[in-house]
Amino acid sequence: MQLDKNNKNYIYSDEQLIARFQEGDENAYVELVNRYRDKLINFVYNYIGDLEISEDIVQDTMVKLYQKKHYYKEINKFSTWLYTIAKNLAFTEFRKRKQRKITLFSHINKDDKPYDIPANQPGTDQEIESEITNKIIRQAINGLPEKFKEVINMRDIDQLSYEQISCIIEVPIGTVKSRINRARLQLQIELKDLRK
Amino acid sequence: MNRYEFENLISDYLDGSMPFKKTEEFEDYIKNNPEANSLVKDIKKTIFDMNKLHRVKVNEGFNKKLLSRLKKERIANSSNNTILGFTPFYASILSCLCIAFFVVSAQLLNSSSDSDTNSKSNQFMIDSEKSISPIAKNLNLNNDNLVDSDIDSLDDKKENEKLNNSNKIKFVNY
Numbered sequence: 113m114q115l116d117k118n119n120k121n122y123i124y125s126d127e128q129l130i131a132r133f134q135e136g137d138e139n140a141y142v143e144l145v146n147r148y149r150d151k152l153i154n155f156v157y158n159y160i161g162d163l164e165i166s167e168d169i170v171q172d173t174m175v176k177l178y179q180k181k182h183y184y185k186e187i188n189k190f191s192t193w194l195y196t197i198a199k200n201l202a203f204t205e206f207r208k209r210k211q212r213k214i215t216l217f218s219h220i221n222k223d224d225k226p227y228d229i230p231a232n233q234p235g236t237d238q239e240i241e242s243e244i245t246n247k248i249i250r251q252a253i254n255g256l257p258e259k260f261k262e263v264i265n266m267r268d269i270d271q272l273s274y275e276q277i278s279c280i281i282e283v284p285i286g287t288v289k290s291r292i293n294r295a296r297l298q299l300q301i302e303l304k305d306l307r308k
Numbered sequence: 309m310n311r312y313e314f315e316n317l318i319s320d321y322l323d324g325s326m327p328f329k330k331t332e333e334f335e336d337y338i339k340n341n342p343e344a345n346s347l348v349k350d351i352k353k354t355i356f357d358m359n360k361l362h363r364v365k366v367n368e369g370f371n372k373k374l375l376s377r378l379k380k381e382r383i384a385n386s387s388n389n390t391i392l393g394f395t396p397f398y399a400s401i402l403s404c405l406c407i408a409f410f411v412v413s414a415q416l417l418n419s420s421s422d423s424d425t426n427s428k429s430n431q432f433m434i435d436s437e438k439s440i441s442p443i444a445k446n447l448n449l450n451n452d453n454l455v456d457s458d459i460d461s462l463d464d465k466k467e468n469e470k471l472n473n474s475n476k477i478k479f480v481n482y
Contacts, residue, residue: 145374149366157364167366174374175381246362249354268358293319296351303354 126190134181141181145174148191151270152198158265159202160209161254169205173198192279195272199280245306252302260295267292309337314344322352 124132124140126147132140152173156166176197184193253261253269262281266272274292278285314337320326321334338345394402 145371149370150363153366154363163364166364167370170366171370171374171377175377178378179381242360243362245357249357249361253358264358268355269361271359289319290316293316296319296354297315299354300347300350303350 127186130181130184130190131186134184141178144177144190144194148194149174152194155195155266155270156198156202158261158269159199159206165205166202169198169201172201176201188279189276191272192276195276195280248306249303252299255302256295256298260291260298263288263291264295264299268296309333311344314338314341318348318351321348322355 124143126144129140129144133144149170152170153163153166156169156173157163160166160169173194177194184190253264256264263277266277266280267274272280274285274288277288281288283291314334317326317330317334321331326334338348392399
């Protein structure tokens, strides 16, 4: 089994790949890992705020995918199923950390020290400005109530569909849409200074 | 359209999922309300910025680490041979319990069937005693007598047959 990192041309759909993996084709598993590892780490990172722990959770998600491959049924999209596994693992970790009373990224207020997001070293003024904007937006998102933060991350950062979000967080699509709309409005209030 | 309705429809408008008639109504409202118009533009810009937010990536050694974890898991799974989902230790305990259960239940069944047959035979004896006619009772006939009489009668028949046979033999020899 080899993991090819530069595999960008997707011949098979996710559902076709998982079907092949269920039949024993381990190359299909490799392909799925390559497709989803970066998407998942961003998704988990939005919950946890710690890159190292996020990576461990993505590893756990991939191990679960390997072990529980037969549990996937083609009722939902594969991505929804995988994101749900990752979300559950992230929540478990989130609860553990809460019990340990560790200050989490999500609990940092506006007055607290902003967290450092690993980034490429910015060069030009434009890049520096964009980096600052990124930080301000991140902080504004983290200042939102948990249920708004969750959906705005999924929709506007991870770019998941309303249907996928609805399946992952197990609430009706109407509620998802309403939460996203309210989150965007609230975010706008937080970012008023940025837009002036 | 009022302000409340406008705010509720912003996301639908930006996602392009609003019906045509409603879209016209929405656009009329933002034309006449510069504040509403700038709010829609700002939200659109924020969404654009969020889509472009810096993405984190997994470390270079992610796949290697994953492979070694999977190998370890496989080894762990192969060493943990199970019998119908149970470890050998629990499987042996369970099988012992099953055997013990069958032995005890078999013994219980046997003892209950023995007691049944005994009670049935006792009942039969009582019934048969009751069924003996009053004349027989007057003659003081009991089961032992009846058996004895049977044996006697059989013995008589055999003796008669023997006599007859001896007669026949005598006749041939003569």
